[in-house]
Amino acid sequence: MKLSQKRPQSAKKSTTKNTNNKISNDHQTANGYDTYSPISPSFGAGSFTQNPGQSSIQNQYINIANKRPFSANITSNKSQNLRSQMKSLQVPAYSSHLSKSTKDxxxxxxxxxxxxxxxxxxxxxxxxxxxxxxIMKQQADIRKNELQSRISEERQLVHQLKEIVKRLNKEITNCQSDKDRIRNETMVSEKMKQQLRDKIFKLKQESQLFYKRAQRNIFTQ
Structure with a gap:
């Protein structure tokens, strides 16, 4: 505020007029100058998060920024000086950040x-x-089909063998029946043979008796 008061009245009016054209009425003070608030320490915290010297550069940047006069009536030399100082701090950090980001x-x-x-x-x-x-699946499918065909053939053979066994069992049953029938017939024939023997024996006895009787008749005559 002291710096703005020492300047000539004409420069003050021209600067005030130019400032009033650029600055909103809501930010003007009673004497026509805009006032700036100090920059918070959290300013730019997200800009240097990847840099090793984040806190020191950020604090220097804030300190330089807070050296601005609290008046919009600032000379171009001081403004350029402040901008160059801020740029000298900001560009290396940004370049380092960009280099590190590029490397990453x-x-x-x-x-x-x-x-x-x-x-x-x-x-x-x-x-x-x-x-x-x-390929292995295709080979396995081929092998599976071959095994299925062989299983089908073997099932047919098993069915045929079962039919043969059934016929053999039937033949065995028939043979057993024939055997029983033959045994029965043999028994009957044995009986008939015995009867024939008995008849022959009787006939022999009768023939002997007849022969003896005939001889006796001959001798008696």
């Missing part, structure tokens, strides 16, 4: 490229394994 991006891109190469190799291996698995 290059490292990330290289890492991503390496990961892509590894993924491509793994993808190629997976593709080969997939093709091999498909």
């Amino acid at each position: 991006l290059s490292v990330y891109n290289q890492r991503t490229a390496n990961q892509n190469l590894l993924m491509n190799k793994e993808l190629e291996v997976c593709r080969k394994e997939f093709l091999t698995a498909n």
Whole structure:
């Protein structure tokens, strides 16, 4: 405020007039000058979050910014001086941040490229394994079809064998029946043979008696 009061009246009026054209009426003081608030220590906290000297550069930047006079009536030399001082602090930090970000991006891109190469190799291996698995699956399907056809043939053979066994069992049953029938017939024939023997024996006895009787008759005559 003292600096603005020492200047000539004409310069004060011209500066006040130019300032009133640029500055809103809500921010003007009673004497026509705009007042600035000091910059908070949290100003620019997000701009240097990746820089190692974040806090020191930020504090220097805030200290220089707070050296501004609390009047809009500021000379161009002081304004240029303040801007150059702020720029001298801001540009190296930004350049360092940009360099670090570029380096990080290059490292990330290289890492991503390496990961892509590894993924491509793994993808190629997976593709080969997939093709091999498909070939093995086709061979397994062929083998499965062959086994199914063999199983079908063996089932038919088993069915035929069962039919043969049934016929054999039937034949065995018939043979057993024939055997029983033959045994019965044999028993009957044995009986008939015995009867014939008995008849022959009786006939012999009768013939002997008849012969003796005939001899006796001959001798008696």
